[in-house]
Structure formats: C-alpha cells, structure tokens
Amino acid sequence: MTEPSHSRRYLLNGINRDAPRPEPGLYLVATPIGHLSDMSLRGLDLIAGADVLACEDTRVTGKLLQRFGIKRRMTAYHEHSGEDVARMLVEDIAAGGSLALVSDAGTPLVSDPGYALVRTAIEAGVPVIAVPGASAILTALAVSGLPSDAFFFAGFLPAKEKARADRLQALVRVPGTLIFYEAPHRIAESLVAMGEPFGERPAAVCRELTKMHETVYRGTVHELSKRFGEMDQVKGEIVVCIGPPGEDAPPAEEDVETILIGLLAEMKPTKAAQEAARMTGLNRRDLYSRALDLKGRLP
CATH class of the missing domain: 3.30.950.10 (Tetrapyrrole methylase, C-terminal domain)
Structure with missing residues (x-):
C-alpha cells in the first residue's frame, strides 16, 4: 500500500520535516479555506505521512502539497466515486494502512462526498479519526x-x-x-x-x-x-x-390554520388571506391557497 514516490517529508518555514507514519485508520484532515498558513502541523504530518492521500480534486490539493513541498501521489475520491472505491480504500486500511481524506477546502464531510467513505469505514470497524482545522x-x-x-x-x-x-x-x-x-x-x-x-x-x-x-x-x-x-x-x-427568530417569529402551522378558520367565518378567502398575512408575516399567496383548501373542507 505504501507509494513508491512517497517521501514522508514536508517543508515548513524553509526547513524539511519528517512526517511519522500514522497508526492504521481513516484520518479526516481539515485544510485551509483560503489562507494556506492556516494548515495545522498535525494535518501536515498526516497529509505527508499517511499511506494514501484521498482528495476531491487533485489539482486543488496539489497546490497545497506544492506550498509545503510535499511530493506524493494522490487518489481521487469525489461525488462520482462509487461504493467499490470506498470499499477498496477501507479494505486497504483494514489491512494495516492509513488514509488521509481531505476536501478541496475546510473540514471533510461538510458539503462534500466523504460521508459515504466514513460510513463504510465505521461498518468495517476501521478507526475514524478527525484532525480539526479550518471551517467556513x-x-x-x-x-x-x-x-x-x-x-x-x-x-x-x-x-x-x-x-x-x-x-x-x-x-x-x-x-x-x-x-x-x-x-x-x-x-x-x-x-x-x-x-x-x-x-x-x-x-x-x-x-x-x-x-x-x-x-x-x-x-x-x-x-x-x-x-x-x-x-x-x-x-x-x-x-x-x-439571525434567529425573535419574539415576532411566525406562528406554528397549527396556529396559522386556526387563524384562517377564524377569519373565514367572517370574510371571503381573498380578504382572509390578506388579513392573515398581516397578522403572521407569511406569504399572502400561500395563505390564499390554504384558505381555499380550508373553505372547501369547512362545514
């Protein structure tokens, strides 16, 4: 599983550092959302030292590797990667390997495809370890x-x-x-x-x-x-x-229905929707549709 071109070294402030080989497991490594200096030392150790580096876009992650002088092969893992790819990666970990998963930016699994890989790893009993960092x-x-x-x-x-x-x-x-x-x-x-x-x-x-x-x-x-x-x-x-709702937050669904029923007892659906919109702050057209529906069901 170890890559032939894998040097396990990276460059930090002009000094070459050796990255230790991590224990077997799936490592979820956060990467910078913009400023590359936000990359953590632990994250660099994992990116350089893990047996396999999986990423969404090798071109994007390649810029990060270049910034820190990391020379290694990358494995693409993205939204179009099927279950077979996830299973293969997890099998390699189960055999004693380590895998660092990164997204294009930020923390893996947040609006990216890493979830399926993590679920496969958990089901296989493989350790899953988070390496925290930047989050938009x-x-x-x-x-x-x-x-x-x-x-x-x-x-x-x-x-x-x-x-x-x-x-x-x-x-x-x-x-x-x-x-x-x-x-x-x-x-x-x-x-x-x-x-x-x-x-x-x-x-x-x-x-x-x-x-x-x-x-x-x-x-x-x-x-x-x-x-x-x-x-x-x-x-x-x-x-x-x-920001969160204040004291004037719109009423619950059941309250809206109660308001409409009360208004429909005194006025036509058009007027009831207009008055309900004023009382609740909800969309008048939506309230009109609901008023028509209620009108048809009321005795």
Missing part, C-alpha cells in the same frame, strides 16, 4: 456578529424557486442562527428569496473568508438583498448567516 461555517459565524450559542447549518439552497421557498419556510422557526453556503452567481437571487420569510432579521454575507479580499456585509436580509441586487458582479466563495 464556524469562521463565518464568528465574524457575523450574530448569536452563536445555537446555530443550524443548512448547506446550499435548492436552485429551483419552489423548492427553495419551501426549504426556507421550513427553517423559519429554527431557534438559532441559520448558516448557508451560496454560489456568487446566485447570491442576489437567494437573498431575494430569503427576504420573504426572514426580511427584517439581522444577517451577514461573508465573502472570501481568510483570503486577501475577505469582506463581511452586515444588515437586515432586506437591506443585503437590495445591496447585492445593485452589484454588477459578485465573485468568490460565500457564506450567509441569518
């Missing part, structure tokens, strides 16, 4: 200025409008700061969609974290939506943080 989620939360005692990572939103709206609505009552990843070409559109359920909540759009052009925009969701809507072009990697 925690970095964004730290600089956002939003409550950090409770938070929910929601990943990337669906691209289609209806699925995205449904996903956002499902998160309205989560009692913590919401964190999303978003692509630069979709950020303006996503902020508009976020404005429907979260408009007046405080938020932060964090761009290019730890990099030269790091920027954090703060304001309400509506304010940020307007600001990004006026930008010609947005570049870089983006994390969006939205």
Whole structure:
C-alpha cells in the first residue's frame, strides 16, 4: 500500500520535516479555506505521512502539497466515486494502512462526498479519526456578529424557486442562527428569496473568508438583498448567516390554520388571506391557497 514516490517529508518555514507514519485508520484532515498558513502541523504530518492521500480534486490539493513541498501521489475520491472505491480504500486500511481524506477546502464531510467513505469505514470497524482545522461555517459565524450559542447549518439552497421557498419556510422557526453556503452567481437571487420569510432579521454575507479580499456585509436580509441586487458582479466563495427568530417569529402551522378558520367565518378567502398575512408575516399567496383548501373542507 505504501507509494513508491512517497517521501514522508514536508517543508515548513524553509526547513524539511519528517512526517511519522500514522497508526492504521481513516484520518479526516481539515485544510485551509483560503489562507494556506492556516494548515495545522498535525494535518501536515498526516497529509505527508499517511499511506494514501484521498482528495476531491487533485489539482486543488496539489497546490497545497506544492506550498509545503510535499511530493506524493494522490487518489481521487469525489461525488462520482462509487461504493467499490470506498470499499477498496477501507479494505486497504483494514489491512494495516492509513488514509488521509481531505476536501478541496475546510473540514471533510461538510458539503462534500466523504460521508459515504466514513460510513463504510465505521461498518468495517476501521478507526475514524478527525484532525480539526479550518471551517467556513464556524469562521463565518464568528465574524457575523450574530448569536452563536445555537446555530443550524443548512448547506446550499435548492436552485429551483419552489423548492427553495419551501426549504426556507421550513427553517423559519429554527431557534438559532441559520448558516448557508451560496454560489456568487446566485447570491442576489437567494437573498431575494430569503427576504420573504426572514426580511427584517439581522444577517451577514461573508465573502472570501481568510483570503486577501475577505469582506463581511452586515444588515437586515432586506437591506443585503437590495445591496447585492445593485452589484454588477459578485465573485468568490460565500457564506450567509441569518439571525434567529425573535419574539415576532411566525406562528406554528397549527396556529396559522386556526387563524384562517377564524377569519373565514367572517370574510371571503381573498380578504382572509390578506388579513392573515398581516397578522403572521407569511406569504399572502400561500395563505390564499390554504384558505381555499380550508373553505372547501369547512362545514
């Protein structure tokens, strides 16, 4: 399993360091999200010393290896790698080898394909060890200025409008700061969609974290939506943080139905939806559809 071209050495501050060969196991090694100096010493030991280095994109990880003078072969493990690849890698570990898994940036398994490999390793009784380091989620939360005692990572939103709206609505009552990843070409559109359920909540759009052009925009969701809507072009990697619901959070589903039933006893669905929207802050068109459905079921 040991690679012929594997030197087990790396360069740190101009000095060559020998990396020890780790104990058998699957090591989840965090890598920098931007600034390469954020790479940990333990992580470098694992990347240089493990028998196999598995990564999403060999070109991206290759830049990290070059920065620290690490000369070794890489094994591609990405979203298109099948179960056979995961099983083969785990079998090598079970035979006494060590494998370092890295993502393109940050901590493995967060919005990347490492989950299947970890599940296969656990089922095979292979040790799984985390080597912590950079995380865009925690970095964004730290600089956002939003409550950090409770938070929910929601990943990337669906691209289609209806699925995205449904996903956002499902998160309205989560009692913590919401964190999303978003692509630069979709950020303006996503902020508009976020404005429907979260408009007046405080938020932060964090761009290019730890990099030269790091920027954090703060304001309400509506304010940020307007600001990004006026930008010609947005570049870089983006994390969006939205503050938790306050005392004026939208009511629970059962409460919304109760409100609509009460209003329908006195007014038509159109007027009931309009009044319910004013009372709850929810989308009037959605409330109208629900009012029509309830009207048909009421005695």
